[in-house]
Amino acid sequence: MPGVQLGTLAVGSGMVAGVGALGLAGYLYRHRSSPGVRWFLLSFLGVALWCLAYSSGLLVFDRSLRVHLEALWLVGSVWTGPLFLLFALRYTGRAVTAETWQPAVLLSVPAAASELLLTHPYHDLLWANARVVPTWGLAGLAYEPTAVLYVPMVFGLVAAGVGVLLLVETVVNYGRLYQSEATAVALSTVPPSVGFVAWLLGLGPVP
Numbered sequence: 001m002p003g004v005q006l007g008t009l010a011v012g013s014g015m016v017a018g019v020g021a022l023g024l025a026g027y028l029y030r031h032r033s034s035p036g037v038r039w040f041l042l043s044f045l046g047v048a049l050w051c052l053a054y055s056s057g058l059l060v061f062d063r064s065l066r067v068h069l070e071a072l073w074l075v076g077s078v079w080t081g082p083l084f085l086l087f088a089l090r091y092t093g094r095a096v097t098a099e100t101w102q103p104a105v106l107l108s109v110p111a112a113a114s115e116l117l118l119t120h121p122y123h124d125l126l127w128a129n130a131r132v133v134p135t136w137g138l139a140g141l142a143y144e145p146t147a148v149l150y151v152p153m154v155f156g157l158v159a160a161g162v163g164v165l166l167l168v169e170t171v172v173n174y175g176r177l178y179q180s181e182a183t184a185v186a187l188s189t190v191p192p193s194v195g196f197v198a199w200l201l202g203l204g205p206v207p
Contacts, residue, residue, distance in 0.1 A: 007058070007136035014055025021048035036090030040185075043083035047192070049076030058138040067130050070141050071117040074149075077196065078110040078117075081156030081163075084189070088163035091185075092170045106159065113152035125149075135206050153200055157193070164189055 025044040031037050050073050057069035086103060094102075116125055130143035167186040198204060 007138040010136075011055045011058050011138065014051045014058070018048045018051035018055065021045070021051060035093075036087040039083050039087035039090060043080050043087060046076045046080035046083060049073065050080065050192075051076075057141065061132055061134070061139045063130070063132050066132050066139055066141055067120065070130075071120050074153075075114045075117050078113045078152040078156050079107075080192075081159035082106040082110055085159040085163040085166075088166040092166045094166075109152050109155045116148070140206060150200075153196075157196065157200070160189055160193065 021044045025041050025048065028037055028041040028044065032041060053069050053072035053076060057066055057073065060066045060069060086106060089102060116123070120126055125146060126149040127143040127145050130141060133140040133142045164186045167183075171183055171186075
């Protein structure tokens with residue numbers, strides 16, 4: 001029973017997080033003309049895809065569909081970090097426009113990773129031996145990730161970390177002017193980063 005309750009909590013919290021991210025994206029759309037907001041809005045859409053695909057996948061025991069949903073949440077995750085960094089660059093006054101090189105370079109990694117993820121049935125470049133493993137009444141998916149999969153995941157984590165450092169630097173240099181806003185945004189990256197690192201390192205009894 002405790003396992004089933006934990007499973008229900010995992011699915012419910014993932015769904016709530018996904019819907020919440022969509023709600024925040026909708027709110028940000030009204031402020032899309034402000035510096036960096038469009039990048040921030042897109043990063044929330046990545047989070048929404050991440051949360052909704054992952055939590056939906058926990059309810060699907062058909063292997064083929066389960067692997068497709070796994071690929072979708074990974075697509076959302078690889079975009080979130082680079083988009084957040086582009087937001088942080090623009091928000092903190094760095095020049096980031098469609099004409100500069102930063103977006104093209106930063107987004108080339110998630111773009112390439114997404115292409116591989118969405119074509120996963122036709123190659124074995126990302127993982128091996130994917131199988132559904134019932135866990136707490138849910139459809140866990142176990143597989144052996146390859147180095148090709150780790151590259152965009154680590155890249156996204158580093159990109160998000162750099163974005164947080166830029167926001168911290170803004171708080172230190174500009175004090176009260178941006179303090180509460182930048183601090184709130186920086187802290188918002190902590191919960192997903194903790195869970196992401198745990199997944200990346202395979203920590204816990206049911207990674």
